[in-house]
Amino acid sequence: xxxxxxxxxxxxxxxxxxxxxxxxxxxxxxxxxxxxxxxxxxxxxxxxxxxxxxxxxxxxxxxxxxxxxxxxxxxxxxxxxxxxxxxxxxxxxxxxxxxxxxxxxxxxxxxxxxxxxxxxxxxxxxxxxxxxxxxxxxxxx
Numbered sequence: 001x002x003x004x005x006x007x008x009x010x011x012x013x014x015x016x017x018x019x020x021x022x023x024x025x026x027x028x029x030x031x032x033x034x035x036x037x038x039x040x041x042x043x044x045x046x047x048x049x050x051x052x053x054x055x056x057x058x059x060x061x062x063x064x065x066x067x068x069x070x071x072x073x074x075x076x077x078x079x080x081x082x083x084x085x086x087x088x089x090x091x092x093x094x095x096x097x098x099x100x101x102x103x104x105x106x107x108x109x110x111x112x113x114x115x116x117x118x119x120x121x122x123x124x125x126x127x128x129x130x131x132x133x134x135x136x137x138x139x140x141x
Contacts, residue, residue, distance in 0.1 A: 005081045005082055006079075006080075006081060007078070007079070007080050007081060007082050007100050008077070008078070008079050009033060009035050009054060009056075009077070009078045009100065010035065010075070010076070010077040010078075010108065011033045011034050011035035011036065011054075011075070011076070012033070012034050012073055012074065012075050012076070013031055013032060013033060013034075013070055013071065013072050013073060013074045013076065014032035014033065014034050014053060014072065015031075015032045015072050016067075016070070016071055016072050017029045017030070017031050017058075017063075017066045017067045017070055018030045019063055019064065019066075019067045026059065026060060027059070027060060027061070027063035027064045028057065028058070028059055028063055029057070029058040029059075029062075029063035029064075029066045029067060030055060030056070030057060031055070031056040031057075031058065031066065031070075031076075031078075031102075031105075032053060032054075032055060032056075033053070033054045033055075033056050033076070033078065033100075034051055034052075034053055034054075035051065035052050035053075035054060036049045036050070036051050037049070037050045037051075037052075038050075054099065054100055055097070055099040055100070056078050056080070056099065056100045056101075056102055056105075057083070057099060057100070057101045057102065058102045058105055059101075059102075062102070062104075062105060066105060069107065070107070074107065075107075075108040076105055076106060076107055076108055077105070077106045077108055078100060078102050078104070078105050078106075079102070079103050079104040079105075079106075080100045080101050080102040080103045080104070081100070081101055081103070082098060082099075082100060082101075083098070083099055083100070083101045084096060084097065084098055084099075085097050085099070
C-alpha cells in the first residue's frame with residue numbers, strides 16, 4: 001500500500017507571520033492558521049463553528065514573501081505535508097506537536113486600499129523555490 005502524506009488547508013492567519021533565519025541564512029516562517037468547519041448541533045439545531053488551529057512552517061523565499069504579503073486575518077490556502085516534532089515544555093513535560101510544512105501557500109483575498117478592492121498581485125509562494133515561481137498567488141473565488 002502506498003504511503004501518502006499530503007495536506008491541503010484553507011483558513012485565516014491567527015497572527016502575523018513570524019520569520020527567523022537559520023545559521024545558513026535560510027528564512028523560516030511560522031504561521032498560525034485557523035480552519036473553521038460549520039456543524040449543526042443535533043439537539044438544538046443551532047449552527048456552530050468547529051475551529052482547529054494549525055501551525056504551518058514555510059521555508060526559503062516563500063517565508064520572506066509570506067511576511068511581506070500576509071497579516072493576521074489574511075485568508076490563505078496551504079498545500080504541504082504533516083510533520084511531527086518533540087519538545088520539552090516549561091514544566092519539564094515531553095510534548096509532541098503536529099504541524100504542516102508548506103510546499104505552497106496561496107492568498108485567497110483581495111487587497112484593500114483606497115477606493116474599490118483590487119485583485120492581489122498574482123504570485124505564488126513555493127516552499128522550495130523552483131525557478132522564478134516563488135511568491136504568492138490569488139485564488140480566483
